[in-house]
Amino acid sequence: MKKDFIYTHIRHISLRLFSISLVPLTIIILLLLNIPFSDIFYPRNLTYANSAATVYDSGNEYVEITLNNINYTGYDCIRRGKIYGSYYYSLVNNSCTFILIDTSDMNEIPPTLSNHTITARLVPADSLLDEVMQSFAMDIGWTFEGLKNVSSSVVIDETEYNLAFYTYLAFTFALLLLIILSFMIANIIYFIFPGLYPACINFRRISNGQRSLVHVNHELSDHVILHSGNISLTKHYLAAFTPFHLEIVPISKIIWAYEHTKWHRLLWIKSNLTYSLYVICHKNIHIYSPRNTKEDIDAVIDYFKNRYPDILIGFTKENKLETKQRLRE
Numbered sequence: 035m036k037k038d039f040i041y042t043h044i045r046h047i048s049l050r051l052f053s054i055s056l057v058p059l060t061i062i063i064l065l066l067l068n069i070p071f072s073d074i075f076y077p078r079n080l081t082y083a084n085s086a087a088t089v090y091d092s093g094n095e096y097v098e099i100t101l102n103n104i105n106y107t108g109y110d111c112i113r114r115g116k117i118y119g120s121y122y123y124s125l126v127n128n129s130c131t132f133i134l135i136d137t138s139d140m141n142e143i144p145p146t147l148s149n150h151t152i153t154a155r156l157v158p159a160d161s162l163l164d165e166v167m168q169s170f171a172m173d174i175g176w177t178f179e180g181l182k183n184v185s186s187s188v189v190i191d192e193t194e195y196n197l198a199f200y201t202y203l204a205f206t207f208a209l210l211l212l213i214i215l216s217f218m219i220a221n222i223i224y225f226i227f228p229g230l231y232p233a234c235i236n237f238r239r240i241s242n243g244q245r246s247l248v249h250v251n252h253e254l255s256d257h258v259i260l261h262s263g264n265i266s267l268t269k270h271y272l273a274a275f276t277p278f279h280l281e282i283v284p285i286s287k288i289i290w291a292y293e294h295t296k297w298h299r300l301l302w303i304k305s306n307l308t309y310s311l312y313v314i315c316h317k318n319i320h321i322y323s324p325r326n327t328k329e330d331i332d333a334v335i336d337y338f339k340n341r342y343p344d345i346l347i348g349f350t351k352e353n354k355l356e357t358k359q360r361l362r363e
Contacts, residue, residue, distance in 0.1 A: 039254045040247055040282065043275055044228035048221040050277060055218050062210055070095065074200045077153050080190075083124040083131040087188040090156040096195065100151045104133055106143060108173065109166045111193070119193040121166050122147060130181065132163060133190040155194035159187050233280045236319050240287045250282060260337055263330030265311065265323050267337060272313070274323035281321040283313060285345075290314040290357040291338055292349040293331045294322075311335075312349075318361050 073096045080089055080097040083104070089097060104122040111119040111134065120137040123130055135152065137143050164182075171181040224231045234247065253268035260267040264276045272288070274281040294310045309331045311323040338345045346353040 039251050039273075039275075040234070040280070041228040043280055044231045044234070045225050047231075047278055047280060048225040048228075052218055052221040052225070055214055055221070058210070059214050059218070062207055062214070066207060069200075069203070071200065071204055074195075074197075075204075077195075082126065083133065083190060084126050084129040084186065086131055086156055086190050087186045090158075090188045095156050096153070097156060097190070098151065098153045099190065100149060101133065102148045102150075104147050104150070106145045106147075107132075107166065107170045109169065110137070110143070111162075117143075119191075121163075121170075123170075128184055129186065130184050131186040131188075131190065132159070132166070134193055136192040152190075152192045153195050153197070154190045154192040156188050157191045157194055159185075159189055163189060231280065233282055233321075236321070237282045237284075240315055240317050240319060241284050246284070247282075260333060262333040263323070263326035265326065265330065265334055267334065272334075274311070274321070276324065279324065281313075281323060283315050283319070283321055285338075285342060287315045287319075288313055288338070288342070288345050289316065289360050290346040290353055291335060292347065292353070293328075293335060294349070314357055314361075316361070 073094060077096040077098045078089065078094045080086065080099040083099065083101060086097070101122075101124065104124045107121040107123055109121045110117045111121075116138070118136065118138045119134045120143050122133045122135050124133060133152075133154075135147070135150075164178075167181050167185065168178045171178045174181075228234065229247075237247065237250075250268075250271050250273065253271060254266060254273060257268050258266050259269060264274055266273045266275070267285070270284055270286070272281070272283050272285055291311065291313045294312050296308055296310065308325045309328050310326065311331050311334055313321050315321065335347055339347050346356055
């Protein structure tokens with residue numbers, strides 16, 4: 035029994051690509067598990083500002099709250115010369131909570147806010163808040179230690195809640211997941227039904243159907259005339275096998291063949307030069323065999339030139355025009 039070169043190689047390709055796709059899938063799943071999208075899109079309702087620390091300690095970071103009688107401290111956060119947030123404070127039952135309000139769109143910063151609803155992120159107090167508290171304590175004739183003792187360790191930060199960004203991020207993750215899962219499903223299908231692989235479909239379009247693939251396998255088993263790099267030539271067929279790629283074409287259907295040279299770069303440094311064989315066939319089917327040596331491609335080109343005078347050889351303007359003309363016929 036002859037070895038089924040084509041279907042075996044397609045299954046190897048599918049298995050490799052499926053395995054590789056597990057890497058980005060795992061990364062995206064880990065990111066999804068670490069970004070609390072459900073909390074972001076459905077924030078918890080916070081009734082009182084002074085309960086922010088309790089809510090934060092329970093594992094909730096994103097909240098919606100209606101603020102009443104909060105006062106401006108007189109201190110702002112500035113980015114690139116523009117105010118993007120202003121510190122307010124809520125004092126209830128000798129408990130002070132600082133709130134960073136997004137004031138980037140306000141013409142004037144109001145001294146007091148009431149019935150003001152925001153969606154915000156609860157964040158631990160940091161060194162920036164300590165600086166604000168030190169200055170604010172001096173303004174009200176108090177000490178920093180005294181103010182800190184009655185202040186919450188958590189800040190209600192409206193500027194840290196960016197719904198548009200997280201919506202875009204969620205959409206991007208969903209799109210990437212769809213692409214990766216579609217890619218994985220396609221490779222599962224190719225593994226089970228290798229005849230649906232694009233190279234096989236293209237081959238059947240320009241040949242005699244499924245029986246021709248059997249004939250290709252037969253010639254690859256016993257009648258390889260030239261093996262050059264990842265390209266094998268038999269009496270009737272060209273087949274290119276790479277770890278992630280497969281091309282099969284009847285030589286009689288080739289219109290134009292030429293060599294393509296490409297520099298591969300590592301950052302800005304040219305690392306190595308590779309050669310690819312490009313072939314244009316009837317029914318406007320384009321195939322290529324990448325990353326060969328110049329000797330490999332030259333051997334194939336010389337074989338075509340010597341045995342198939344009807345095949346156009348080399349990339350020239352005249353060959354390009356002639357190929358277009360033949361494809362229209």
